[in-house]
Amino acid sequence: MRKQIVAGNWKMNNDLAQTETLIANLKAQTKTTNAEVMIAPTATNLWHAYNSTKGTGIEVIAQNMHFAENGAYTGEVSAAMLKSIGINTVILGHSERREYFNETDETLAKKVDAALAKGMRIIFCFGEELADRKAGNEEAVVGSQIKNALFHLAAADFQNIVLAYEPVWAIGTGETATADQAQDMHAFIRKTLADKYGNDVADEVSILYGGSVKPANAEEIFSKPDVDGGLIGGAALNAEDFFGIVNAF
Numbered sequence: 339m340r341k342q343i344v345a346g347n348w349k350m351n352n353d354l355a356q357t358e359t360l361i362a363n364l365k366a367q368t369k370t371t372n373a374e375v376m377i378a379p380t381a382t383n384l385w386h387a388y389n390s391t392k393g394t395g396i397e398v399i400a401q402n403m404h405f406a407e408n409g410a411y412t413g414e415v416s417a418a419m420l421k422s423i424g425i426n427t428v429i430l431g432h433s434e435r436r437e438y439f440n441e442t443d444e445t446l447a448k449k450v451d452a453a454l455a456k457g458m459r460i461i462f463c464f465g466e467e468l469a470d471r472k473a474g475n476e477e478a479v480v481g482s483q484i485k486n487a488l489f490h491l492a493a494a495d496f497q498n499i500v501l502a503y504e505p506v507w508a509i510g511t512g513e514t515a516t517a518d519q520a521q522d523m524h525a526f527i528r529k530t531l532a533d534k535y536g537n538d539v540a541d542e543v544s545i546l547y548g549g550s551v552k553p554a555n556a557e558e559i560f561s562k563p564d565v566d567g568g569l570i571g572g573a574a575l576n577a578e579d580f581f582g583i584v585n586a587f
């Protein structure tokens with residue numbers, strides 16, 4: 339049975355005081371589904387968030403990491419450093435990292451390897467831009483993003499990989515992919531995995547949808563057979579909205 343996951347990516351939002359407030363508000367919410375709940379605060383607040391969510395069932399995860407173990411990489415954080423403060427899951431390949439920080443399939447493959455080598459779980463993000471979809475190239479783009487960054491892995495590595503399909507045109511725009519568009523792409527992603535690794539692997543990998551998910555549209559999106567949860571941006575900054583999505587399964 340695939341895991342259902344709702345992960346909140348706070349992006350570069352919330353200082354320490356705001357992090358404390360949002361976590362207090364999250365703790366006041368009630369979960370009525372089996373979905374795993376994760377939050378990804380900024381690096382400066384990971385330690386605080388980790389400590390203040392202990393025992394709540396909310397997993398604190400990182401938004402990014404470097405592929406090197408340590409060394410002369412000013413401003414970066416390694417998998418070992420994340421592990422040392424109790425963080426076991428990292429988001430990699432978010433489109434904002436690809437666009438603003440020049441992350442490529444090649445550097446992402448190295449990050450994937452570094453995270454797996456430390457036993458971390460990865461939420462690996464990818465998705466096409468609007469021009470790709472208009473040209474009918476969305477499957478080709480998504481397929482190559484997956485193959486280039488992940489297809490050097492062994493089948494067993496996918497036990498620690500969650501995929502997140504985030505069409506770039508739907509991120510923070512208010513424009514959501516329709517539930518059918520999400521399902522079609524998720525089915526394509528699962529087939530891509532099955533063609534390479536077989537159905538047993540493909541059927542076990544959770545595939546999240548991200549892009550303007552809100553309480554009002556989550557239920558329809560999550561009702562699709564190949565959608566196993568969501569990676570939530572804006573709506574994750576409000577505890578009620580976030581749990582409205584968590585409880586939409």
Ligand SMILES: O=C[C@H](O)COP(=O)(O)O
Nearest residue numbers: 347509510549550571572
């Ligand atoms: O990581 C989250 C995604 O970028 C979605 O962001 P959004 O929910 O604000 O569209």
